[in-house]
Amino acid sequence: MIWLLPLAVALPLLLSGVAARPAAWWTPGLAALPALVAAFVIPLGEILSLPWILLGMHLGLDETTRLFLFFTAFLWAVGGITASEALRQDPAAGRFRVFFLLAMSGNLLLVVAQDLVSFYTGFAMMGIASYALVIHEGHRASLRAGKIYLILTLVGELALFVALVLIASQVGLMMPDAADLATLPGGVIALVILGFGIKAGLVPAHFWAPLAYPAAPIAAAAMLSGAMSKTALLGWLRFLPLGDVALPAWGTLLIFLGLVSMFYALTVGLLQSNPRVILAYSSISKAGLFVLVLGIILIDPRLAPVGTAGLVLYATHHALVKGGLFLGLGLRRPDRDPDRTQVWVLAGLVLLAVAMAGGPLTSGAIAKDALKPLLNLTDWGWLETAVMIAAVLTTLLMIRFLFTLWSFPLAARPGDHDPLDPSSTQPASLAVWAVLVGIVAIMPFVFATPGAWLTNWNILLIAFVIAWPLLDAARHHRGLFRPLQHAVPPGDLVVPLRALRIALVWSGRQALRRLARGLARPQTRLTAWIVQWFGPAPADPERSLRDWATAGLLWLVILVALLLALVLTVQNP
Amino acid sequence: MTPAWAKVLIPIVLIAIGAVLVWAFSLAALEGGDRLALIALERVPESGVSNPITSVLLNFRAYDTLLEVAVLLTALLGIWSLGPAAPAFQPASPILGGMIAWVVPLLILSTGYMLWAGGHAPGGAFQAGALLGAAGVTLALGGDASAGLPGETRLRFLSVLGVLVFTAVGVILMALGYGFLTYPEGYAKWLIIFIETAATLSIGVTLAAAYLGGEPRDERTSRSAT
Amino acid sequence: MITQFLYGGSGILLFLLGTWSFIVHPPLIRKLIAINVMGAGVFHTLVALAYRGLTAPADPVPHALVLTGIVVAVSATALALAFGQRLDRDHGSSADDD
Amino acid sequence: MMIDLLALAVAFPLLGAVVVTATPSHARGLGLASAVLTTLTSLVLSLGVWRDGSVRSDFGGWGAPLGIGLQADGLSVAMLVMSNLVALAVSVYAGSYFSATARRHFWPLWLLLWSALNGLFLATDLFNLYVTLELLGLSAAALGALSGTRAAVAANLRYLLVGLLGSMTYLMGVALLYSRYGMLDIGLLAEVIEPGLVAWTAMALMFSGLFLKAALFPMHFWLPPAHANAPAPVSAALSALVVKAAFYLVLRLWLDLFDPVLNASVANVLGLLGAGAVIWGSWRALRAERLKLLAAYSTVAQMGYLFIAFPLLVATPPGLARDNLLAAVVLLAMTHGFAKAGFFLAAGLVQKTAGHDRINELGGAAQALPAATFAIGLAGVALIGLPPSGTFLAKWIMIEQAMIQGLWWWVVVIMLGTLLAAAYIFRVLGHAFNREPTPYRFVNDARTEIPALLLAFISAFVLGLIAQPLWTLLDQGVLG
Known part of the structure; x- marks a missing residue:
């Protein structure tokens, strides 16, 4: 039975070899199925060792990764079917399928991997293959988004690589557990936070996400935000010393980072008008929540069991809901289309948005409930209030999202299924999306007791109280909020970063010019001297090397x- | 453009290296002793030839010599790959032509002698091949565009003959169970002469062809050129 | 012994002269000659090593090595000359400018 | 009947060269046949070493010190397998790359180069190595000039001369060792060699000669023009195999001959040069305007990684950790061999289709050749060191060892090189992703595209995923 795990990882990898052919359009849809089955049938705790792969590959499932494998495989299956169906007309679909399958394989591998090397292998495969997904459409916007995504991803992967090698060299084990990690130096923790922080979209390393999510084809965006960003949480759970030692300094830092991420992303998100960008900022704020909870656990290790379980449940909820929201966006058609299914699509999107906001009787409510004990136990009373305010803002963000569903124009995009083409339908995508929404809908009744069902009703109420007059005002005075709408462009930090670069270059040039003016006279003398004694300075640095x-x-x-090194060093006996 | 300081520094560094080299060689020469001389000289009688240098070249270290013939072939092939030959020299004047008519046969005769002498005295395939090559060069200087070399097909065959015979002997001996380039007792002398003859022909042809430079032309054109 | 040192020492001197010339003289043909001088130096040294006094027969191994080395050096020189000739023919000018 | 695979690994390509020289009209068929035969011989030989341990064969039956022998141990066999597989792929590719006239010149020289490579990896005799190095250098320079352009001829003349300078210096070192110890066999010399001026001088001479041939920074100046101007299959062989052979020799002498003589400082000199190569080569690759020049500078950088291994090797005490490190170095060299060959072969196709190889204008050609572009991408994965390539594993082990030994500055260099490599690889790949219609036929010309793709695939997936046999193999040789 355990052999299902390598099969689950290998199948997408093998299929990627043939997926470029037009006849293989179905491959993304089927590739994740063994993984999905594996999530249900593989016994926990059993480890399959394949010593001849990499530095020894160890695959297995535990309580945490079973849920991760479930939602990861499920999302990839749904996304794969959507991608297969939506991209059939796209001439470059073959390329998309290849990289989609590679990213899928990497994501599944890192979830089931028990050793450091395999985990990193999966993580890097996923990250690099996704670059091709982001830039698939090949416009300037997607190329730019891809470039920024790639740079950040490579930096993150490099940080993570160093972190994992350091863990391996420090601990001497390829499968360390929390107790082994207790003695890690601070640098490693920082690298782990940075490496995964980029993947999760933690502020200030978040700005690739609002650029990449709208640029990528919808199925890829759903995978990036639903499945792939959750790997960061898995990584933190694995490689931060949770539950064994108290690290108050790091905990405080994480809480601070989390709060900044939440409030910054929610505020900027509210000012956006593209639904995909709004969803991106919502993901960033949720990454903030994850980090906040991790910080609490680092301060008080006794909370680790409760906190981990809560985080995993929250991740499951968020992955399914966020993936569903993106895939639902792809199924939207213009209002003038009298199709009955559109009503159901809208209903599903509303349900998912309510769940994202944590509305009662949804998966959001039970996920919040699972994290509640942590917020109550800490000494910092204001933290609960802050999280509550964030929840209100999240609700407002979801209201804004639903609002943009009507206001944001649906344009034909070359990578996606053309929403304006009335003849095109996506029956299979609709069906699997319906299953996804169904699973989200029954989640509260499977995973939690009735006490948790109504957790968040008060927050929802507050949000509606705030939103109602705003919406009313917006309806009566069109243009009231327009100045706000473009106040912050998607990818917020990219803009000041670019300005900073220009400013740096400019000021550097100015400084050099001033320096040059100051040095002009002595310099001419110096130059003359150098020319006289050393010959002309070469323009191409390699030229002087090529001089015999x-x-x-x-x-x-x-x-x-070489001789001196040999002669002068005292020989070791 | 070489910097002036480099021109000063290079001799200084080289002199330093030279001093170390002389010192190291003095040490080495003093402590070196007999090196391989005794072992080699002791084994000469078993090698099939009485000239110790030929024993080393064609028996003890025959593999080196095989590769060396291959190096020669490589150089020739490299020269051929660089394009056609330079135009031929002017035909020799009658006096020079007459001398060439005398010298070339003499050179070829001495080639045979050199080859044979290598078994017991200084001489051998390379010296012999060099003489043969000199015969070709002499012809070329006298205005023979093909330096007395045959047409392409035969030229190609002759130029690889040395490597071919050398390797083939090695492989056949191996197949017979003696090991690569391991001459069976009693046959060593004849095998060495066989290999040396082939090598001499190849070396001579190669040197002459390398002197001409350029690809071999096919037979008809080369004949009409001469 | 002194003869041997003289021979060996002059071999080293040749080697160094060749190296010097190879490095400082830009024309490729001079570099090629320099390489041959270096080779002559190495072979000289090797031959000096073979000397074992007036009475004992010389060590045949260095002699054989030198013979092999000479042929290799000749081959390399021939190829390099052909390269140079090719460059000359292409441009009519000398290949020294490299 | 006795089959000496060691001798045959050298003799088959040699005989093949003879045959194709004599019958140029059948050069391609006979050449390919010898290529297959040689590769099979090497594979069978390697399999034997893998199963039963190292083998040695003494030609002429004299044995060392008088005679010459060949020896195959784990290290040599690992390089042998890599170079023979790469060479086979290059042969298949070259079969349809060259025109009929170029073919006549290519095949004999190529097979001579091949026999020199095999001979070099198996050699045990210092002077024999000199002859092999010359055979390698001459055939490589002649092959490099096959494209016939003035730039190629000039660059390869320079390469030839630099190589000769290196060989002469190496030979001087050999002469010194012979004059002191009276033998040339590496194994026998290793037993008697002792620290002292003679051994040190010999080592400095031999190594500095080999550095020239390995294009170690800053002696790499001849490599980029020579490799970038050669015909694509030749560039592949030069970059993947020929410089690697010089590195192999440095490693071999380091481990087997000079082990009692050397120390940490000299390792640091090697490491520093390697670090310089990594940074300078990567930087120049990033700035290169032509695809093949980029690949050539990338070779300079990748050779640097191999030399960074020496200070790590010296610092690590003998034992399992050192064996792993050594295996990592060999894995790095092998992966680079496959990756760089695949890269050059694919680049050659792109160049042939586009008529040039200026990176900024390659978008269309890259689109028309999805298989070649994919091969460049896969080879890029290995060149950067992304998992699951062999480079990734090698870097992992090297960095782990460096951290354990507290030599973190080498880690910084390796990471910096990795980032730069990612930058220059993705600079190329970025041009392949615009929206021009991708043809349905993934492979346009199987004879040329499949070898490139296979080599790149091996470098990116196979070597990393199934590295275990390599560990077993190396246990049979230098490590055992």
């Missing part, structure tokens, strides 16, 4: 250096 005498002298010097 310089190269020859360097070579002789290295010969002498």
Whole structure:
């Protein structure tokens, strides 16, 4: 039975080899199915060792990763079916399928991997393959988004690589548990936070997300925000020393980072008008919530069991709901289309948005409930209030999202299924999306007791009280909020970063010019001297190396250096 | 453009290296002793030839020599790959032509002698091949565009003959159970002469062809050129 | 012994002269000659090593090595000359400018 | 009947060269046949070493010190397998790459180069190595000039001369060792060599000669023009195999001959040069305007990683950790061999289709050749060191060892090189993703595209995922 795990990882990898052919349009839809089955049938705790792969591959499931595997595989299956169906007309779909399957394989591998190397392998495969998904459409916007995504991803992966190697060299084990991690130096913790923080979209490393989510085809955006961003949480759960030692300084830092992420993303998100960008900022704020809870656990390790379970439940909820919201966006058609199914799509989207806001009787409510004990137990009373305010803002953000469903124009996008084409229908995508919405709908009744069902009703109420007059005002005075709408462009920080670069270059040039003016006279003298004694300065630095005498002298010097190194060093006995 | 300081520095560094080299070689020469001389000289009688240098070249270290013939072939092939040959020299004047007519046969005769002498005295395939090559060069200087070399097909065959015979002997001996380039007792002398003859032909042809430079032309054109 | 040192020492001197010339003289043909001088130096040194006094026969191994080395050096020189000739023919000018 | 696979690994390509020289009209068929035969021989030989341990064969039956022998141990066999598989792929590719006239020149020289490579990996005799190095250098320079352009001829003449300078210096070191110890066999010398001026001078001479041939920074100046101007299959072989052979020799002498003589300082000199190569080569690759020049500078950088291993090797005490480190170095060299060959072969296709290889204008050609572009991407994965390539595993082990030994500055260099590599690879790949229609036929020309793709695939997936046999293999040789 355990052999289902390598099969689950290998199937998408193998299918990616043939997925470029037009005849293989169905591959993304089927590739995740073994993984989905595996999530249900593999016994926990059993580990399959494949010592001949990489530095020894160990696959297995535990309580946490079973849920992760479930929602990851399920999302990829749904997304895969959507992608198969939506992109059939796209001439470049073959390329998309190949990278979609590679990213899928990487994501599944990192979930089921028990050792460091396999985890990183999956993580890197997923991250790099997604680059091709982000830039799939090939416009300027997507190329720019892809570039920023790629740079941040590579930085994150490099940080993580160093962190994992450091863990391996420090602990001496390829499968460390929390107790082994207790003695990690601070640098490693910082690298782990940075490496996964980029993937999760933690402020200030978040700005790739609001650019990439709207740029990527809808199925890819759903996977990025639903499945892939959750790998960061899994990574933190694995590689932060949770539950064994109290690290109050790091905990405080994480709480601070989390709060900043939540409030910053929610505020900026409210000012957006593109529903996909709004969803991106919602994801960033949720990453903030995750980090906040992790910080609490780091301060008080006794909370680890409760906190971990709560986080995993929250991640499941968020992954399904966020993935569902994106996929639902892809199923939207213009209002003038009298299709009855559109009513159901809208109903589903509303349900998912309510769940995202944590409305009663939804998965959001039970997820919030699961995290409640942590917020209550900490000494900081104001934290609960802050989280509550964030919840109100989240609700407002979801209201704003639903509002933009009507106001934001649905345009034909080359990568997506054309929403304006009335003849095109996506029966399979609709069906699997309906299943997804159904699962979200029954989640509260499966995972929690009735006490949790109504957790958040007061917050929802407050939000509506705030939203109602605002919506009313907006309806009566069109243009009232328009100045706010474009106050912050998607990808917020990119803009000041670019300005900073321009400013730096400009001021650097100015400084150089001033320096040059100051040095002009002595410099001419110096130059003359250098020209006289050292010959003209080469324009191409490689040119001087290609000069035989310089190269020859360097070579002789290295010969002498070798000799000196041998002669002058006292030999070890 | 070489910097002036480099021109000063290079001799200084080289002199330093030279001093170390002389010192190291003095140490080495003093402590070196007999090196391989005794072992080699002791084994010469078993090698099939009485000239110790030929024993080393064609028996003890025959593999080196095989690769060396291959290096020669590589150089020739490299030269051929660089394009056609330079135009031929002017035909020799009658006096020079007469001398060439005398010298070339003499060179070829000495080639045979050199080859044979290598078994017991200084000489051998390379010296012999060099003489043969010199014969070709002499012809070329006298205005023979093909330096007395045959047409393309035969030229190609002759130029690889050395490597071919050398390797084939090695492989066949191996197949017979003696090991690669391991001459069976009693046959060593004849095998060495066989290999040396082939090598001499190849070396001579290669040197002459390398002197001409350029690809071999096919037979008809080369004949009409001469 | 002194003869041997003289031979060996002059071999090293040749080697160094060749190296110097290879490095400082830009024309490729001079570099090629320099390489051959270096080779001559190495072979000289090797031959000096073979000397074992007036009475004992010389060590045949260095002799054989030198013979092999000479042929290799000749081959390399021939190829390099052909390269140079090709460059000359292409441009009519010398290949020294490299 | 006795089959000496060691001798055959050298003799088959040699005989093949003879045959194709004599019958140029059948060069392609006979050449390919010898290529297959040689590769099979090497594979069978390697399999034997993998199962039963190292083998040695003494030619002429004299044995060291008088005679010459060949020896195959784990290290040499690992390089042998890599170079023979790469060479086979290059042969298949070259079969349809060259025109009929170029083919006549390519095949004999190529097979001679191949026999030199095999001979070099199996050699045990210092002077024999000199002859092999010359065979390698001459055939490589001649092959590099096959494209016939003035730039190619000039660059390869320079390469030839630099190589000769290196060989002469190496030979001087050999002469010194012979004069002191009176033997040339590496194994026998290793037993008697002792620290002292003679051994040190010999080591400095031999290593500095080999550095020239390995294009170690700053002696790399000849490499980019020579490799970038050669025909694509030749560039692949030069970059993937020929410089690697010089590195192999440095490693071999380091481990087997000079082990009692060397120390940490000299390792640091090697490491520093390697670090310089990583940073300078990567930077130049990032700035390169032409695809093949980029690949050539990337070779300079990748050779640097291999030399960074020396200070780590010296710092690590003998034992399992050191064996792992050594295996990592070999894995790095092998992966780079496959990756760089695949990269050059694919780049050659792109160049042939586009008529040039200026990176900024390659979008259309890359779109027309999805398989070649994919091969460049896969090879890029290995060059950057992304998982699951062999480079990734190698870097993992090297960094782990460096951290354990407290040598963190090498980690900084490796990471910096990785970032730069990612930058220059994605600079190329970025041009492949615009919206031009991708043809349905993924492979346009199987003879040329499949070898490139296979090599790149091996480098990106196979070597990393199934590295265990390599560990077993290396246990049979230098490590055992």
